[in-house]
Amino acid sequence: xxxxxxxxxxxxxGLVCVIRRDLHLAWRxxxxxxxxxxxxxxxxxxxxxAVGPDAEQLALNGPGVLWVAALLAALLSLNSLFLNDxxxxxxxxxxxxxxxxxxxxLAKAIAHWLVSGLPLVLVxxxxxxxxxxxxxxxxxxxxxxxxxxVSLSLLGSIGAALTVGLNRGNALLSLLVLPxxxxxxxxxxxxVSLAAAGDATSAGVYFLGAYCMLALTLAPFATAAAxxxxxx
Amino acid sequence: MAELSGQALTLIRxxxxxxxxxxxxxxxxxxxxVEGPNGSGKTTLMRAIAGLIDPDEGMVRWNDTNVKRIRxxxxxxxxxxxxxxxxxxxxxxxENLRFESGxxxxxxxxxxxxxxxxxxxxxxDIPFRxxxxxxxxxxxLARLILTEAPLWLMDEPFANLDAAGQDLVFxxxxxxxxxxxMCVMATHQEVELDAPAHRVRLQ
Amino acid sequence: xxxxxxxxxxxPHFYDLAAKMIPWFAAGxxxxxxxxxxxxxxxxxxxxxxxxxxxxxYVHVPAAYLSMMAYVVMAVSAGIGLIWRMKLxxxxxxxxxxxxxxxxxxALVTGSIWGRPMWGTWWEWGDPxxxxxxxLLFLYFxxxxxxxxxxxxxxxxxxxxxxxxxxxxxxxxIHFSVEWWSSLHQGPTLIRVGGPAIEPVMLWPLLAMILGxxxxxxxxxxxxxxxxxxxxxxxxxxxxxxxxxxETA
Amino acid sequence: MELLSMGGYGAYVWTAYALxxxxxxxxxxxxxxxxxxxxxxxxSRLRAASExxx
Numbered sequence: 001x002x003x004x005x006x007x008x009x010x011x012x013x014g015l016v017c018v019i020r021r022d023l024h025l026a027w028r029x030x031x032x033x034x035x036x037x038x039x040x041x042x043x044x045x046x047x048x049x050a051v052g053p054d055a056e057q058l059a060l061n062g063p064g065v066l067w068v069a070a071l072l073a074a075l076l077s078l079n080s081l082f083l084n085d086x087x088x089x090x091x092x093x094x095x096x097x098x099x100x101x102x103x104x105x106l107a108k109a110i111a112h113w114l115v116s117g118l119p120l121v122l123v124x125x126x127x128x129x130x131x132x133x134x135x136x137x138x139x140x141x142x143x144x145x146x147x148x149x150v151s152l153s154l155l156g157s158i159g160a161a162l163t164v165g166l167n168r169g170n171a172l173l174s175l176l177v178l179p180x181x182x183x184x185x186x187x188x189x190x191x192v193s194l195a196a197a198g199d200a201t202s203a204g205v206y207f208l209g210a211y212c213m214l215a216l217t218l219a220p221f222a223t224a225a226a227x228x229x230x231x232x
Numbered sequence: 233m234a235e236l237s238g239q240a241l242t243l244i245r246x247x248x249x250x251x252x253x254x255x256x257x258x259x260x261x262x263x264x265x266v267e268g269p270n271g272s273g274k275t276t277l278m279r280a281i282a283g284l285i286d287p288d289e290g291m292v293r294w295n296d297t298n299v300k301r302i303r304x305x306x307x308x309x310x311x312x313x314x315x316x317x318x319x320x321x322x323x324x325x326x327e328n329l330r331f332e333s334g335x336x337x338x339x340x341x342x343x344x345x346x347x348x349x350x351x352x353x354x355x356x357d358i359p360f361r362x363x364x365x366x367x368x369x370x371x372x373l374a375r376l377i378l379t380e381a382p383l384w385l386m387d388e389p390f391a392n393l394d395a396a397g398q399d400l401v402f403x404x405x406x407x408x409x410x411x412x413x414m415c416v417m418a419t420h421q422e423v424e425l426d427a428p429a430h431r432v433r434l435q
Numbered sequence: 436x437x438x439x440x441x442x443x444x445x446x447p448h449f450y451d452l453a454a455k456m457i458p459w460f461a462a463g464x465x466x467x468x469x470x471x472x473x474x475x476x477x478x479x480x481x482x483x484x485x486x487x488x489x490x491x492x493y494v495h496v497p498a499a500y501l502s503m504m505a506y507v508v509m510a511v512s513a514g515i516g517l518i519w520r521m522k523l524x525x526x527x528x529x530x531x532x533x534x535x536x537x538x539x540x541x542a543l544v545t546g547s548i549w550g551r552p553m554w555g556t557w558w559e560w561g562d563p564x565x566x567x568x569x570x571l572l573f574l575y576f577x578x579x580x581x582x583x584x585x586x587x588x589x590x591x592x593x594x595x596x597x598x599x600x601x602x603x604x605x606x607x608x609i610h611f612s613v614e615w616w617s618s619l620h621q622g623p624t625l626i627r628v629g630g631p632a633i634e635p636v637m638l639w640p641l642l643a644m645i646l647g648x649x650x651x652x653x654x655x656x657x658x659x660x661x662x663x664x665x666x667x668x669x670x671x672x673x674x675x676x677x678x679x680x681x682e683t684a
Numbered sequence: 685m686e687l688l689s690m691g692g693y694g695a696y697v698w699t700a701y702a703l704x705x706x707x708x709x710x711x712x713x714x715x716x717x718x719x720x721x722x723x724x725x726x727x728s729r730l731r732a733a734s735e736x737x738x
Contacts, residue, residue, distance in 0.1 A: 028322040087316075088318065089314060092284070094335070095284060096307050162581060162597060166585065176577040176598060180574075182612070187612055187615075222597055228284075229593045232279075232285050246586075487697060488693040490693075491697055494701060534711060538707075541703065541707045548703075552696055655715055662718050669726050679726075
């Protein structure tokens with residue numbers, strides 16, 4: 001048995017396998033999916049209560065609040081992205097599997113987005129409505145939030161990989177990821193405001209798309225390198 | 233014939249030099265035991281062999297190639313069994329094994345046969361976390377057997393196992409070596425096997 | 436050349452060489468900064484628009500230059516350390532971060548002091564350069580916090596190097612996005628300094644200050660890297676001999 | 685006096701310069717102190733070790 005090279009499962013098999021497992025786990029513990037969602041909803045409720053019910057002001061500040069809430073909600077679930085796997089030893093098994101690690105890191109980020117980012121995108125029209133934002137901005141809100149949350153999951157996976165296993169990794173993670181996420185926030189929130197005002201939005205959407213592609217190509221490699229370092 | 237060797241391995245952690253200029257070599261059908269008191273760096277050496285840690289000096293070679301240059305092929309040839317089980321507590325035993333088979337080649341058709349033999353066949357439908365520590369170790373053995381990898385890396389395989397469980401480890405190990413596999417094992421227990429054995433002692 | 440580089444990367448050589456180089460850089464920077472300060476404060480004529488407040492640029496612009504230069508130095512040496520496993524490069528990155536943070540802080544504060552008479556507020560979100568400086572400061576804090584959180588030096592080196600490289604990819608994007616953001620805002624922006632239009636009497640002190648700050652940065656960096664090298668090589672024979680000569684005597 | 689007032693902007697200009705030189709002095713002092721401390725720390729540790737071995 002030792003002489004012949006063992007046949008490997010295909011590259012995509014590993015990717016699909018990790019995504020499927022993480023979704024399965026999220027299904028077993030729905031709290032992981034629902035917590036960021038509730039957080040998002042509660043922050044969005046707090047805002048009108050704090051600012052007052054003035055419709056004009058709500059509509060004006062709505063995009064910004066929506067985006068900050070989405071950013072913080074995505075961050076909330078990032079800490080456990082690799083931590084659970086680290087604690088039960090499955091991360092070690094992933095690192096020692098014959099699959100290319102960047103691909104597995106990409107799979108983890110995709111699973112994170114499916115579990116935490118996608119639900120936010122889906123409920124965002126409701127929140128936007130409660131902020132009295134005009135209906136014409138709904139499509140742009142969802143599109144930019146999609147691109148933005150994907151970028152955040154990827155960017156956040158780098159931070160999560162760097163801080164996995166450290167004491168107080170959670171606070172550190174926010175400190176590392178938030179400044180890097182600034183362009184996403186800026187372009188996301190401004191583009192939604194422009195859409196709400198009825199202005200052209202293509203510049204912001206293109207930028208977010210480009211940023212998302214950049215993150216998609218580079219972040220998995222950074223995450224993989226960070227995971228190897230964190231597991232020394 | 234596969235071959236694993238360590239050449240002039242030196243590892244320094246913080247202020248302490250765990251080992252310097254360590255050498256070892258083993259071929260198919262052979263066993264290498266890593267011995268030493270707690271804190272002597274057994275686990276660190278195991279992790280260095282697996283490629284999780286870069287040694288400060290020297291290298292680990294697999295079939296005469298530095299494993300850093302053939303990481304994927306090397307990982308395809310090894311299975312890792314450590315303190316932490318490496319299974320998801322929320323998933324059942326079968327779900328866990330099925331996930332693994334997507335990452336590396338596993339003979340899932342043989343799964344049932346081996347689970348019966350390891351005495352965990354009746355536990356396939358409950359979450360992994362509900363199993364006792366000893367049962368979890370037995371499932372970890374199932375991963376070793378089902379994976380078609382020549383090199384087994386076992387860190388303290390006897391921990392948490394009763395006498396019958398320890399005999400099981402010996403039994404599957406003997407079989408693996410007889411089939412031309414090889415094994416590196418960190419332990420502070422005497423290992424008596426009718427196979428060629430090397431040992432490394434750490435201070 | 437190659438042997439020189441090889442020699443330089445050997446810690447004891449670097450330690451001695453840096454000690455010899457620091458006074459020269461320090462003296463150069465002292466001269467340039469002294470000239471720049473005196474000429475900038477007293478000899479350059481007041482700007483026709485900003486009056487005497489423009490004299491703040493003689494400290495603000497060099498600080499802002501350095502804040503970015505330090506990040507480049509940090510990211511490049513982190514990359515070298517990560518790829519070629521050069522320990523000295525990691526020491527350089529570790530030394531550059533706190534200096535960069537200090538100069539970023541300085542650029543922020545002096546920018547804000549300059550802005551007060553110009554805009555009437557201490558902080559103007561509409562100015563893209565100040566806003567990017569603020570984010571840059573957070574990036575430095577993140578880098579230093581990550582380094583401080585990891586006990587093992589080798590691991591801290593490599594983890595923070597990954598972060599520095601990710602940050603280096605992001606810094607231009609951050610700058611660009613902040614600029615785009617404030618261009619929509621129509622806020623007041625500072626009159627651009629530099630370019631060929633500026634009078635030589637005003638320009639020379641600025642150039643002297645920039646160069647002086649750079650030399651100062653090099654001197655400070657060499658000093659910090661020496662400390663890092665001393666600490667990292669604490670088990671080696673040459674350090675033991677250096678700090679405790681009685682042992683071998 | 686005229687020099688000090690800087691056409692009414694004296695407070696801003698002088699604060700900015702004072703802060704700049706303050707930060708430079710802090711950087712220099714911090715660097716020297718760190719070096720001293722690491723050096724002394726290593727020295728006392730080595731001395732303690734060598735005395736113990738005697």
